[in-house]
Amino acid sequence: MSRPVSVTEVTLSAPGPDEVLVRIEAAGVCHSDLSVVNGSRERPLPMLLGHEAAGRVLDRGTEVTDLEIGDRVVMVFLPRCGQCSGCRTGGKQPCSPGTEANTAGTLFSGGIRLERAGGPVKHHLGVSAFATHAVVDRRSVVRVDDDIPAEVAAVLGCAVLTGGGAVLNAARPGPDDSVAVVGLGGVGMAALITALSLGVKEVIGIDNLEEKLDQALAAGAGASYTPAQASERGIRADYVIEAAGHPRAFEAAIGLTAPGGTMVTVGLPAPDARSTISPLAITAEAKTITGCYLGSAVPERDIPVFAQLWREGKLAVETLISSRIRLDEINEAFDHLDAGRAVRQVIIFDDPGEAG
Known part of the structure; x- marks a missing residue:
């Protein structure tokens, strides 16, 4: 609490x-x-x-x-x-x-x-x-x-700037790429809808909570899984965005990254958090792990881009708002x-x- x-x-x-x-x-x-x-x-x-x-x-x-x-x-x-x-x-x-x-x-x-x-x-x-x-x-x-409503504008300033920035500025997927997002909170869902706005081949949501998986599907993801389900089914993606800020999510995101793919970590774990990975798997499968602090964002540059995507009906920012209080x-x-x-x-x- x-x-x-x-x-x-x-x-x-x-x-x-x-x-x-x-x-x-x-x-x-x-x-x-x-x-x-x-x-x-x-x-x-x-x-x-x-x-x-x-x-x-x-x-x-x-x-x-x-x-x-x-x-x-x-x-x-x-x-x-x-x-x-x-x-x-x-x-x-x-x-x-x-x-x-x-x-x-x-x-x-x-x-x-x-x-x-x-x-x-x-x-x-x-x-x-x-x-x-x-x-x-x-x-x-x-x-x-x-024309940008206040509540949409507010969310652009952090959730979208951070999660969406991880996709636009760090991952930069192409139309033939697949994108998976691990951790479907505000930042993760922002990454997911940004990937959808770019029209990539496939978008996958990963979270431990069933309601978050349902929200990902409702937002337009092609599939959603718990980390265990994704591992069991051998799910892989060209670009994986880790947005949970947890060492186990970091490990799951590396496992989800396809050979030759890139894992972008934007989540902020506790300072003493530690993950265990296999250097051999990173080398043998030519995977890239890249950090993305605060979406690698330049607000004056990036917020107008997200605002225009929303204006064109491509970025469903309203789906991020779970309640108004x-x-x-x-x-x-x-x-x-x-x-x-x-x-x-x-x-x-x-x-x-x-x-x-």
Whole structure:
């Protein structure tokens, strides 16, 4: 069970020169939030969680000239300076100063705009979206057109960026390839629907939960199996996306990879997790194992691509949303996520009817 998260009032300062004030419309509940709650990812506390969201720009700093009041923006957990060695990898490595800010619980500038009882409250991955409003760095948002619904836009910012990015940026399957996805949570299902959107030859879902296998089939997968069933039937795929973040899932994904194929691991296991693999099998079958951190994503580049796939009816982002909840249901949401009973629970915030 997750530890209780308190819902309370905090003070939010005005945006700095390179920052924007956003009214949150929708926010997804992700395992990266849960990892702070259950302690598997150490973060400085107190911290206001939430990193997958969309909202409207209410105010902007003096240096922000490319956003208008009222623009809908996707919040992104991976700010990029565009100049460091990480940014020069085209998405393969994260931004160094952005990562430092995220680790410290600050905005990209190093500042903190949240306060409670006279003390600072840390920002979660530069966003802190489990609130009605957020002040974020300009590099932590990507503008989208109004035809992208808020809840769809929110999920683009993490689940799709990470899972879909593993397919688009790391695997890059062709039309004659098969793709299997191991672990059908939010990131895994995003990888699955992205593979479907590309029109590959076959898409296979792998998970231990029967309901997740049914969801994969409903989304359009050609087949779905538990890891044991897949092993028994000798199922193999040209590209395998490991999205469970568990050492046994990692091992299962390698076993599912066809000779000459590629296994992409995007799941984030516990720091002390270990897997056992056969180096001989990797060599003899010429398999490739590649890591894909946060979808190898460049948000400004990738979110418009996913938005256009959704617009064309190819990327069924709505299938990722398992329920719509209120902010005061956040603890129940974490428990559902911890038990594997949810794909993406999305917090819907009331529209006050006008900006400001």
